[in-house]
């Protein structure tokens with residue numbers, strides 16, 4: 001009988017489980033946001049007694065961590081983390097990522113910045129040659145929305161305000177998200193630096209300065225471990 005892993009849900013569970021090997025016993029772990037990270041949190045429940053706590057990147061992950069009995073610490077109470085474990089919407093061959101499909105990009109970048117290593121957990125559909133096929137999330141201060149829309153257009157991108165239940169989605173930080181279609185991001189480091197300095201941009205969803213150290217990529221054959229040079 002074939003033991004191939006096929007559904008995306010199974011692939012996410014596989015990398016969620018595989019990420020446990022990077023959790024330092026007795027330490028504090030940085031935790032991202034999203035459906036793949038939810039699988040990691042579910043797996044983390046099995047080693048709850050070996051984890052001192054977590055720094056979380058969203059209200060949703062905080063609630064899930066607390067539900068399994070893991071204390072969630074304020075990011076300001078932590079100088080550094082050994083690892084940050086999170087998913088991605090896209091990852092390229094250098095470990096550069098697009099993130100923010102779950103609207104948590106700002107806090108994700110903050111927690112990632114505290115960590116010595118970013119462990120990206122993703123299924124093989126997230127692997128791309130060039131970033132930009134997935135609409136790029138940009139968290140913006142609402143007053144700056146149209147200014148940022150015009151600046152995206154000047155780069156060839158079509159920015160669309162993310163909606164939820166007929167209203168602009170409001171992030172955990174009280175801001176809005178633009179999803180920018182039609183970009184091809186050949187220079188992620190330069191692109192991230194440029195967009196981050198536009199007035200009204202809180203965070204751009206290109207993670208190049210906080211790129212992945214390792215990617216655990218789930219395929220139907222199992223988990224591939226890819227390590228990137230820094």
Ligand SMILES: O=C(CO)[C@H](O)[C@H](O)COP(=O)(O)O
Pocket residue numbers: 032033034035036037086087088089098099100101102103104105108
């Ligand atoms: O950046 C994120 C949330 O802001 C997620 O990591 C990204 O959207 C991937 O999510 P999923 O694991 O559900 O595919």
